[in-house]
Amino acid sequence: MKAIALYSIKGGVGKTAAAVNLAYLSSRFFPPTLLCDLDPQGASSYYFRISASKKYNSGKFLKGNKKIYSNIKATDFDNLDLLPSDFSYRNLDIELAEEKNPQRKLKKNIEELSNDYQLLFFDSPPNLTLLSESLFAASDIILVPLIPTTLSIRTFMQLKDFFDANKLNSSKIRPFFSMVEKQKKLHRDIINEFRNTPGFLTQTIPYNSEVEKMGLYRAPINAVQPNCPASKAYLHLWEEVTKLTELQG
Amino acid sequence: MRTIPETVYFRTKSTLSPETLAQQILPAGWILTLLSSTKEQQAFYDTFEWHAFEKGVAVQKKERILFLIDINSGQKSASVSFQGNPLSFFSETLPDSLLQTKLCSLSNIRAFSRLCLLNTLTTSYRLLDQNSKTVAIIAVESIQLTGHERYQEEIHLLALTPFKGYEEDTTPIHQSLSSLEAVHSVLNFRELFLLVMKCAKQRVQGYSAKFLTKLHPDATIHESALLLLEHTFSVMLLNKNGIKKNIDSEFLHDYRVALRRTRSIMKLLMGIFNERENQYFLNLFRTLGKRTNDLRDRDVYLLRKKSYCNSLPPNLQPSLIPFFEHIAESRKVFHRRLSRYLSSSDYQVSLNEWEGFLNQQTLPDVERTHQGSRSTKSVALETIKRAWKKLLRRGRQISRETTDTELHALRIDCKKLRYLLEFFASIFQPDAIIPVIRQLKELQENLGAFVDASVQIHFLHQQLELIHSDTLFAASMGGLMVTLFQKKEEARLKFNKTFTSFDHEETSQLFHDLLTGSSL
Numbered sequence: 001m002k003a004i005a006l007y008s009i010k011g012g013v014g015k016t017a018a019a020v021n022l023a024y025l026s027s028r029f030f031p032p033t034l035l036c037d038l039d040p041q042g043a044s045s046y047y048f049r050i051s052a053s054k055k056y057n058s059g060k061f062l063k064g065n066k067k068i069y070s071n072i073k074a075t076d077f078d079n080l081d082l083l084p085s086d087f088s089y090r091n092l093d094i095e096l097a098e099e100k101n102p103q104r105k106l107k108k109n110i111e112e113l114s115n116d117y118q119l120l121f122f123d124s125p126p127n128l129t130l131l132s133e134s135l136f137a138a139s140d141i142i143l144v145p146l147i148p149t150t151l152s153i154r155t156f157m158q159l160k161d162f163f164d165a166n167k168l169n170s171s172k173i174r175p176f177f178s179m180v181e182k183q184k185k186l187h188r189d190i191i192n193e194f195r196n197t198p199g200f201l202t203q204t205i206p207y208n209s210e211v212e213k214m215g216l217y218r219a220p221i222n223a224v225q226p227n228c229p230a231s232k233a234y235l236h237l238w239e240e241v242t243k244l245t246e247l248q249g
Numbered sequence: 250m251r252t253i254p255e256t257v258y259f260r261t262k263s264t265l266s267p268e269t270l271a272q273q274i275l276p277a278g279w280i281l282t283l284l285s286s287t288k289e290q291q292a293f294y295d296t297f298e299w300h301a302f303e304k305g306v307a308v309q310k311k312e313r314i315l316f317l318i319d320i321n322s323g324q325k326s327a328s329v330s331f332q333g334n335p336l337s338f339f340s341e342t343l344p345d346s347l348l349q350t351k352l353c354s355l356s357n358i359r360a361f362s363r364l365c366l367l368n369t370l371t372t373s374y375r376l377l378d379q380n381s382k383t384v385a386i387i388a389v390e391s392i393q394l395t396g397h398e399r400y401q402e403e404i405h406l407l408a409l410t411p412f413k414g415y416e417e418d419t420t421p422i423h424q425s426l427s428s429l430e431a432v433h434s435v436l437n438f439r440e441l442f443l444l445v446m447k448c449a450k451q452r453v454q455g456y457s458a459k460f461l462t463k464l465h466p467d468a469t470i471h472e473s474a475l476l477l478l479e480h481t482f483s484v485m486l487l488n489k490n491g492i493k494k495n496i497d498s499e500f501l502h503d504y505r506v507a508l509r510r511t512r513s514i515m516k517l518l519m520g521i522f523n524e525r526e527n528q529y530f531l532n533l534f535r536t537l538g539k540r541t542n543d544l545r546d547r548d549v550y551l552l553r554k555k556s557y558c559n560s561l562p563p564n565l566q567p568s569l570i571p572f573f574e575h576i577a578e579s580r581k582v583f584h585r586r587l588s589r590y591l592s593s594s595d596y597q598v599s600l601n602e603w604e605g606f607l608n609q610q611t612l613p614d615v616e617r618t619h620q621g622s623r624s625t626k627s628v629a630l631e632t633i634k635r636a637w638k639k640l641l642r643r644g645r646q647i648s649r650e651t652t653d654t655e656l657h658a659l660r661i662d663c664k665k666l667r668y669l670l671e672f673f674a675s676i677f678q679p680d681a682i683i684p685v686i687r688q689l690k691e692l693q694e695n696l697g698a699f700v701d702a703s704v705q706i707h708f709l710h711q712q713l714e715l716i717h718s719d720t721l722f723a724a725s726m727g728g729l730m731v732t733l734f735q736k737k738e739e740a741r742l743k744f745n746k747t748f749t750s751f752d753h754e755e756t757s758q759l760f761h762d763l764l765t766g767s768s769l
Contacts, residue, residue: 049382053414073414076375076383081413218381 001114002245004121005139009155011126013145014178016043017211017221019123021234022143022241024080024220029242030118031079034072036110038135039125040089048075049218050084057088058095064109077223081117093129102130107138119245128162136168141244145178145205148190174244176201176237203237206230256323256410258436259426260444264391264405267374274425278379281387286372287312290395292334293367293445296359297491297500299454304355307442310334311369317348323438327351337362337496358552360497365449366395376422384415385422394449404448406441407432456487458503460510466676470628471621474521477514477672479607481507486600493588498548501587505545508538513668517632520620526606533599544587547580550708560732561725568721572712629673634764636666644748653703656744660696667693681763688756695740695747702737706730 006019016039023035037044045051050073060067061083072081096102113120124135136142144159146152156175163170177194181187194200208230210221217224222231267281275281294308294315295301301308306326307318315331318324327348337360340352352361369392376385392404409426411419427435436444446453462480464473484507491500512534515527554573558566590596620628640662647655667689674682713726750756 049380050414051380053417071414074412 001117002119002141003110003139004119004141004143004241004245005124005135006122006145007124007132007135007139007142008126008144008146009128009159010152013126013147013152014205014211015126015145016047016123017214018143018145018178018205018234018237019121020044020047020214021220021222021231022238023119023121024077024222025235025238026119026121027077027080029238032081032117033079033119033121034081034083034113034117035075035121035123036083037085037123038089038092038131039085039123040087040092041125042085042087044123045082045084047214047218047220048082050075050082052084052086056084057086058092059088061086061089061092062095062099062105062109064105065112068109068113076219089125092131096130096134103133103137106131106134110138128159133166136163136172139172141174141241142172143201143241144173144175146175147179148177148184148187150186150190153190153194171199174199174201174241177204179207180204181207201237201240203233203240205233205237253324254411254413254416256408256438257423258438258441259407259409259429259432260434260436261405261407261429261431262433263431265389265407265429265431267372267389269431270374270387270407273429274422275376276421280377281374282377284373284375284386286370288368288370290334291367291369293364293442294338294361295364296356296361297456297496298356298359298458299456300355300359301352301361302453306351306355307438308352308361315343315348317351318438320439320442321437334363334366336494339497358497359499362496364451365445367445368393368395376419378418383412385409385411385419392445394445404444458484458499458506460671460674462672463675464625464673466624466626466629468625469621470518470623470625471521473625474514474518475607478511481511481514482603482607485511489591493591495584495588498545498552501541501545501548505538505541508534508541510668510672512538513665514672517636517665517669518620518628522621530603530606533603537599540587540590544580544583546708547576547583550576551580553705557729561728565721565725565728568719568725572722572725625673626676629669629676630764633666633669633673634760636662636669637760637764640666641752644752647744647748649745651741653699656696656699656741657703660693660700663689663693663696677763681759685756685759685763688751688759692747692751695743699737699740699744702733702740706733706737709733 004022006015006022008015019035023033027033035044035048042051053071056071060071068083072083074080075082096105099105110120122135122139124132144156146156159173160170162168163173175194177187177191180191191204195202206229208228210225210228211230214221221228222234225231226235267283271281289311291309291311294310301317302320305320307320309316309318310331313330313332314328316325317327319326327346329344329346329348331343339360340349340355340357343349343352369390371388371390373386373388375383376387378384386408388406388408388410390406390408392406407426409419409423426432443453460480462476464476485504488500488504488507491497492504512531515522515531515534519527521527551573554569558569561569640659643655643659643662647659667686670682670686670689674686709726709730713723
């Protein structure tokens with residue numbers, strides 16, 4: 001099983017939209033797939049109309065394997081399951097700090113899932129905390145959506161610096177441009193500047209009102225509007241990701 | 250481990266409409282939305298010996314896919330695309346897949362035959378909760394078996410499959426469905442499978458090649474021998490159609506084993522039946538057995554095709570193609586010939602005579618059949634002891650310089666003892682008879698390997714004599730004969746060790762325990 005995190009220090013960059021659509025595409029091509037919603041806001045869970053059971057909370061998540069299994073729910077799409085987030089996840093960092101070897105905790109907790117899923121996607125909360133560190137260790141690839149703005153680039157550099165300072169494997173970090181508005185010169189300039197930077201994915205995700213409508217459809221855009229520009233872009237991004245994860249061939 | 254919720258089947262008196270369901274079982278705010286409506290033919294497959302069912306697996310063809318389904322949970326464990334609903338197929342012919350590997354492990358020699366063909370009409374609905382989240386699929390299904398005019402009644406079902414994580418949410422639906430007046434039973438997948446098989450008039454696990462006739466130690470040997478012969482007769486009858494329909498080679502194999510066992514019973518238990526009748530039927534079955542030899546020989550060589558090819562270098566392998574084509578062609582001729590005979594009135598007359606003989610209820614004249622009234626136990630002990638001692642005596646005479654003929658003869662002695670042990674197995678304690686059979690089996694396998702290699706060398710040499718000009722073919726035959734000769738000599742060398750192990754104190758003790766009657 002490969003684990004792919006959708007991660008950004010900054011919020012509102014299109015993490016959840018990418019996680020939901022990439023997980024959906026993964027379930028079509030490399031079933032079965034699990035999407036693990038780590039964000040206490042629970043946007044991924046909301047998009048799939050799923051809420052965690054009343055008994056589920058961050059404590060159970062930290063217990064791992066069996067507790068995780070019993071709380072996984074099927075989405076409306078074949079071979080795509082979801083581990084919903086709970087509002088108690090807002091305290092995950094504090095609880096994680098009390099665990100032994102917190103940086104490796106997430107990796108350990110998902111070990112058993114590898115028997116059942118080919119791919120696992122994490123939709124992560126926007127911050128840089130102990131949970132983020134645990135997420136970095138558990139993920140084979142860290143996809144970082146970047147809006148082509150200076151602020152977004154700055155947070156990306158902060159992430160790189162953090163990896164370097166903590167001697168983490170920065171080759172896992174694979175940024176891609178998201179919510180791109182080609183009519184904006186700034187967007188065009190920044191994309192051109194970073195286009196050939198090693199590690200950057202070539203596919204960009206356009207700003208598209210259909211993506212915003214996912215909140216109305218409450219389903220992946222690739223499932224309901226597969227021909228819209230954003231869906232096509234996610235499909236191409238997915239193809240690029242499969243090459244990274246050595247799933248092709 | 251990721252679990253998928255089980256489907257529960259509600260057998261209903263008639264097809265339930267979505268309106269009825271909405272009115273009678275759905276909580277407020279929940280709705281059903283149409284997912285699909287399909288009309289198709291489905292089929293179930295298994296081998297004649299129910300290899301799949303024995304391992305808890307159902308083989309189902311639906312939606313142009315062949316599925317392996319865990320019979321107890323109803324979970325699909327493997328699938329592969331599959332066209333049509335053929336009468337039978339071999340696992341080897343399926344595309345490379347997990348399903349193929351799993352089916353081959355169940356059996357690659359036996360064909361998977363169609364058990365039944367079902368016309369199904371399925372309308373599936375999504376069950377949406379108050380958040381419009383799908384929590385289950387409800388399928389309303391009508392099943393009708395084709396080709397069973399007598400069974401006109403359709404099976405009406407409602408299948409409830411909760412989505413993972415929504416089992417608890419759908420429990421009230423399950424309860425409401427169970428209490429509906431229109432529902433007369435709640436089934437799991439296994440129960441549904443058995444219901445369909447019953448409607449299709451299939452006896453699940455109704456055939457086994459194993460010899461399982463239960464005898465009573467105090468019954469007369471005449472009575473027991475008739476039971477054994479009735480069993481072998483039923484095996485012959487059950488396999489006849491499979492031979493004629495050319496489903497797989499095991500039908501003929503089992504038929505021949507039943508014939509051999511029939512002859513063995515009559516030969517090994519001399520003095521039980523009227524001698525004249527005994528001889529008449531022995532001759533009849535010997536002739537019948539001979540009629541099957543040519544076809545069986547071809548079957549055996551065709552089954553060896555892969556191993557023959559693999560034992561030759563790649564550049565010689567193509568020369569075997571015409572060889573096997575020739576065998577396949579001649580097999581067709583022999584198959585037609587045997588099938589014609591099995592459909593003939595001559596064969597039917599023989600069967601009727603035999604059936605009439607088996608149905609004779611009275612003991613024949615005691616003067617002439619002095620053994621018939623003895624107890625099964627005493628005859629079993631005596632005949633097994635005699636056959637065992639004979640095997641030891643003959644085996645001890647065999648040296649490194651022994652001839653092929655002597656080893657052939659010893660193999661037959663082995664087989665006779667094995668048959669006796671199998672015939673009377675049910676009157677002994679399993680823990681006494683099983684180790685004895687195991688010891689004997691090892692010796693039989695060794696002798697079997699020797700004789701098989703010897704017979705093959707002879708056959709290949711005959712082929713060589715038929716074709717003089719093809720040097721590549723000659724080289725292939727030479728290569729195969731060398732390999733077989735090595736196997737034969739290996740078996741010969743191994744014989745002394747295997748026989749010494751059989752002719753050992755430990756084995757003697759096992760036989761002693763068996764024959765002193767303490768294990769009865």
